[in-house]
Amino acid sequence: PLRVAFIAENGIQLWDEAMNTGELLFEAGDVSSLAFSDDQQLIAFTRENEQFQMSLWVMGAGGEDARELLPAADLLALNLSQTKDLAVNPYRLAWIPGTHRLAFSTRTLATGEGLPDVFQELRVIDADSGSLQEIIDHDGGGTYTFSPDGAFFVKVSDTSVSLFKS
Numbered sequence: 001p002l003r004v005a006f007i008a009e010n011g012i013q014l015w016d017e018a019m020n021t022g023e024l025l026f027e028a029g030d031v032s033s034l035a036f037s038d039d040q041q042l043i044a045f046t047r048e049n050e051q052f053q054m055s056l057w058v059m060g061a062g063g064e065d066a067r068e069l070l071p072a073a074d075l076l077a078l079n080l081s082q083t084k085d086l087a088v089n090p091y092r093l094a095w096i097p098g099t100h101r102l103a104f105s106t107r108t109l110a111t112g113e114g115l116p117d118v119f120q121e122l123r124v125i126d127a128d129s130g131s132l133q134e135i136i137d138h139d140g141g142g143t144y145t146f147s148p149d150g151a152f153f154v155k156v157s158d159t160s161v162s163l164f165k166s
Contacts, residue, residue, distance in 0.1 A: 003061070005043050007031050012045060014061070025063030035093040036061070037100060042127055044069075044093050044102050052109055054089040058102070058127045069102075069125055070132070078106060078123075086110065092143070096166055097150035100127040103135070105142075122155070135164070 002017035005025070012026040012034060025043070032054060034045040040061050046054040049072060056075070059066035075088045091107040103124045122136035122144060136142075142157040146166065155162045 003036075003040060005034055005036050005061075007034060007045075012043065012063075014063075023063075026059060026066055033090075033093060035095055035102070037095045037127075038097050042095075042100060044095070044127065046090050046093070048089075051086060052089075053087040056090050056102075056104070056125070069127065069130060075106070078121075094144070094146060096124065096146055096153075097148055099150055101125070102127055103144065103146070103153075105144075 004015045006013055006015070008024075009029065011024055011028045012031055013022045014025050015022045026045070028047060030047045030049065032046045032048045034043055036043055042058055043061055044056065044058045046056055048054045051072075053072035053076065055068055055072045056070040057066060057068050070090070072087065075090065078088050087109040089107050089109065090104040092103075092105050094103045095101070096103055101124050103122060105122055121134050122142075123132060124135050125132045136155065142155045144153050144155045146153045150166055153164050153166055155164060
């Protein structure tokens, strides 16, 4: 049966085709993005505070065991630039197929007028162990897509298309 997780005004909801109804899984008005693992066991999501800083969370697909994987302060510490940034936020969440490893780029929210978002490194966090790895350095996470078996991914930037082993 089809199961769809989505962000509602009051938190994360799950709609199940078999029951033809929705269920509130996680109550919070600050959820800003989410991604369902391909085995449908885990939901990763971001929460945004009043300072526009996000934290990265994960929970079971039934709403159980919600836990913070990366607090906003830990994400801010990943900043590689010398600027005074307000936040370093997870961006483009994507589960690596066949794993509980979550890939994401980071987006820097800087102070000042007219400063663009900077897409930095590509990182992977293991939702089971919490271990964090940098896969691509600060020169760009770009846009990426994983192969169906999770063995490879393609990164697309403004100037290149590259194939990497996951």
